[in-house]
Structures are given as C-alpha cells and as structure tokens.
Amino acid sequence: MTMEHADRYNLAVVGGGSGGLVVAAGAAGLGARVVLFEKHLMGGDCLNTGCVPSKALLRAAKAAVAARDAARFGIRGGTGPGVQDLGPVMDWVRSRRARIAPHDSVERFTGLGVDVIQGAGRLVSRNEVEGGGRRIRARHVVIATGSRPRVPDVPGLAEAGFLTNESVFEIDRLPPSLLVMGGGPIGVELGQAFQRLGSRVTIVSSSPHVCPKEDPDAAAALAARLRAEGVTILDGARATRVEVQGGRKVVTVTGQGAAPTSIEVDEILVAAGRLPNVEGLGLEAAGVEVTAAGIRTDASGRTSVPSVWAIGDVAGGPLFTHWAGHQARVVLRNALFPGTAACDRENLPWTTFTDPEIARVGLGETEAKERGVPHRVFRVPFEGVDRAVCDGEEEGFFAKVVASPKGKILGAAIVHPHAGDLLAELVLAKKFGIGLPQLSATIHTYPSLSEISRALGDAYQKTRLTPSTRSRLERVFAWLR
Ligand SMILES: Cc1cc2nc3c(=O)[nH]c(=O)nc-3n(C[C@H](O)[C@H](O)[C@H](O)COP(=O)(O)OP(=O)(O)OC[C@H]3O[C@@H](n4cnc5c(N)ncnc54)[C@H](O)[C@@H]3O)c2cc1C
Secondary structure, eight states: OOOOGGGEEEEEEEOOSHHHHHHHHHHHHTTOOEEEEESSOTTHHHHHTSHHHHHHHHHHHHHHHHHHTGGGGTOSOOOOSOOOOHHHHHHHHHHHHHHHGGGGSHHHHHHTTEEEEESOOEESSSSEEEETTEEEEEEEEEEOOOEEEOOOOOTTHHHHOOBOTTTGGGOOSOOSEEEEEOOSHHHHHHHHHHHHHTOEEEEEESSSSSSTTSOHHHHHHHHHHHHHTTOEEEETEEEEEEEEETTEEEEEEEESSSOOEEEEESEEEEOSOEEEOOTTSOHHHHTOOEETTEEOOOTTSBOSSTTEEEOGGGGTOOOOHHHHHHHHHHHHHHHHSSSOOOOOGGGOEEEEOSSSEEEEEEOOHHHHHHTTOOOEEEEEEGGGOHHHHHHTOOTTOEEEEEEOTTSOEEEEEEEETTHHHHHHHHHHHHHTTOOHHHHHTSOOOTTOTTHHHHHHHHHHHHHHSOHHHHHHHHHHHHHHO
C-alpha cells in the first residue's frame, strides 16, 4: 500500500504526558512534521493524577497546619486540631489542575503545529503507527505511554475496594481513617496530606524505612515528623489480607518476625509501586525489547529497534516528570540531528514533597559506603542558618554533601521544608564541577536559607586547617606582632 503524503511524518509520539508533550512541542518548534497519539487525557499522570494534584493537596494540608499552629508564632486564632471538609479542599486541587491544563491541551498543541490524534496508538511496523482510525508512517516513533499503579496481590483487597492515585483526587469525603500501602514518595506525600487534613493515617511500608531510596538519616528525620503529627508508620511490614466487617476494612498486617495484627480502617490507598504501560503497543511485533521494568533503551533513549525510542515511566524510570522531560530533549536531539547525546542520570535531582521535603542528587552516603567510593561527608544542621531559625524551621533539618577527598561534589541531600528549591544550587555545582571551596567563596544573601550551601563549603574549608597548618600560622602571627 502506498501512503498519502498527509500520513508521512518525521516523528510520531505515542502518549501525551510529561515526556511525549516535550518531544512533540520541541520537534514541531524545529519545523518537523509531528503526530501525537493520546488515548485519554493530555498531560498524562503528572497533570491529572500525579504531581500537580498531589502538590496542590499538600499545599492545602500545609495551610491547615499553619492555621492550627498559629499560636506558635504568637498569633491568636489558631483553629486547634481539626477535621477538614474534603470537598472544598478538592475543589482547590482541581482548580490548580484546571489552571495548568491549557498548557497541555489539544488546542495548544494543534496551535504549535502538532497533529493530535485522540486514540490509542499501536506500532504496526518499525515505522508505522495505527490509532484513532488513522495509520501513519514516521521516520522516528517515540513511545511515552507512562505507567500505572501496581496493585499487590493481597487476598480480599480487590473485593474490599481501594483508592490509587487515579481515584484519590476524585473523592470528596475525608476518610476518618486511611491505611496507605507503600512508604515510597507517593505513600508518604499523600499519607501526610490526609493526616494533616484530619484522617488517622497508617503507612505500611515493606522496606526497613520510609523513602527507601534515601539515606537512613534523611528518612528518619521525615519519619520523626510524620509520627509527631500522628501518622502510624509500620516499617518492614506488609498487608497480607483484607476483609470487610460492618462496612469497614480490616487489614491484616504482618511484620518481620512479629505476630500479624489487624488494623480497621475506612479506606485503603494503594501506593505500592508502578507498572510500565507496555501492553497493546505492538512492541513484540515490531521487535522492541521489553523487560519487567519497561521498554529497554540505551543511554540515548533508543530501543532495540533503531527507529523506535522510549522515554519516561514506560522506559523503566527513574519515575519523575523532569526525567521524562530530560529524556525527551535528548531523544529529540538524537532523532532529528546527527550524532548521539546521552541522558544525564548522574545529575538527576529528585524531591519528596512532604514537610519537610527530602531532596537529593547523585551519590548517597549509604551508596558511597556500599560501593567503596572514596568520599567524605559534610553535614550541616539548619540550626546554624539564621533564616531557618527565624522561620521556626530548623530543628532536625540538615543538608549534607558526599564529596571526593578534594571537595568535588559527588552527591547531596537536604531535609528541610524548602529542600527541593535549595538543592538547585548544589545540582548546578555538581554538574559543572564547582566544588565545596567555591561554594564557600560565594556570597549568599543574609538571611536566606541558601546560606546552607555556603555553610557546606565552610565545613569543607575548616577541614583544610590541620593542626600543623594552624600551629605554623600561629608562629607567623606571633612574629608579625
Ligand atoms: C501521585 C503521584 C505524584 C507524583 N509526583 C511527582 C512529582 O512531584 N515530581 C515528579 O517529577 N514526578 C512525580 N510523579 C511521577 C510523574 O507523574 C511521572 O514520572 C511522569 O508523569 C511520567 O511521564 P510519562 O510521560 O512517562 O507518562 P505520563 O505523563 O503518565 O503520560 C503517559 C500518557 O500516555 C498515554 N497513553 C498510554 N498508552 C497510550 C497509547 N497506547 N496510545 C496513546 N496514549 C497512550 C496516557 O493516557 C498518558 O496520558 C508522581 C506520580 C504520581 C502517581
């Protein structure tokens, strides 16, 4: 069959979420002919059921805490611990989503010159995609179909019913009690938000501590805050059965070596990992290799088929919007121009947006020890940053850098309510080889939280003043008197 000119493209994108939209907009902006298949909602998980609604919910929960805690700042009128009416809170959450949605809309992308096809796309050959009643041919195909919640195979769970990120932002009644399955970023973020809004939250986490990708000290600081706010955290535990009794859900939780316990709750939220959306895409027929984690790609984003690329959650993660966006830019470059660039995994930052936030880039302390990487750790508390003290946000919070013996930044972590924003300077420094001595020599505004970076630099500089250097200096100063 010969194909009409109208059906020939430089680039076809399957999936209009965080990754796919960046490729489509970028390619169209460069003058390439682009088609985008989206089977459900433009904006994908991030806009509709992920980053955006979860951050808006966390913001509302923070407001509830601020109202309760006003007396701490000498302000009258604190509301005391209260159970919030979830309806208006969810109205706020949905209003934020609606505010951002036009940026990802069919209208905007059509205006940018992208042919948007509303339907599921499927590879029918290495260069052909079918969907929404169309069949097109493209020199390059980018698969960006994202992921979905992994629902653990717990007897009785399906019958009892549960929430996931796909349904939790659609409820309007606050569950008086909520059991969260999973202590990763999604579990702790939503767990804290619901606790602050008035639910009694239990987090069941199969790993030894919540946020298992973080160093134990960072995770412990967050866990301490969550527990202080009333969240029950069961580490090293699993939900093994769910039963419905008198309209409530009774979850059997089995811990390591401990006897099973029963926890009765009104609602269950499953946040126990993600599965890549690889089904129904015609990947096998086209010869695209898939593993349990997702579509296999090399560092350039290319799959086992040279004309097919994969980005974002479907390529096995790391599962972040900004990683999907970064991969999108790299794939765009590699598909449309000569030469090959690689994705920069080494300098990927991430943040868990709880209060306090945990922000991280590069090598962790635990990882450095396990891998035997020569390193030194510089850890400074926010107690020494005056702005944090003025804000009443210093206790238990810290920043640390895992550095090479000569002060090169190999990794960094910050635990603080504004950690995600504060990390940016350290990410830039790490990526472009700016070391701790240069951070020490950089002027930071007083009193700003950013002084934490200078404090890290100073901590390194202090170690350069050995006792013998100091005694030599003392002799020089004595001679100069
Ligand atoms: C609750 C929650 C909170 C999160 N918070 C953050 C955060 O704060 N920061 C962060 O960086 N990340 C966060 N994430 C992760 C982030 O949402 C994902 O990493 C990101 O959305 C992945 O982008 P993607 O392009 O791979 O997939 P998506 O953005 O999900 O897009 C995939 C798109 O493909 C479409 N699709 C699927 N199959 C087909 C098909 N066959 N044909 C056509 N279209 C198809 C889907 O409908 C969807 O629109 C969060 C995730 C969750 C669940």
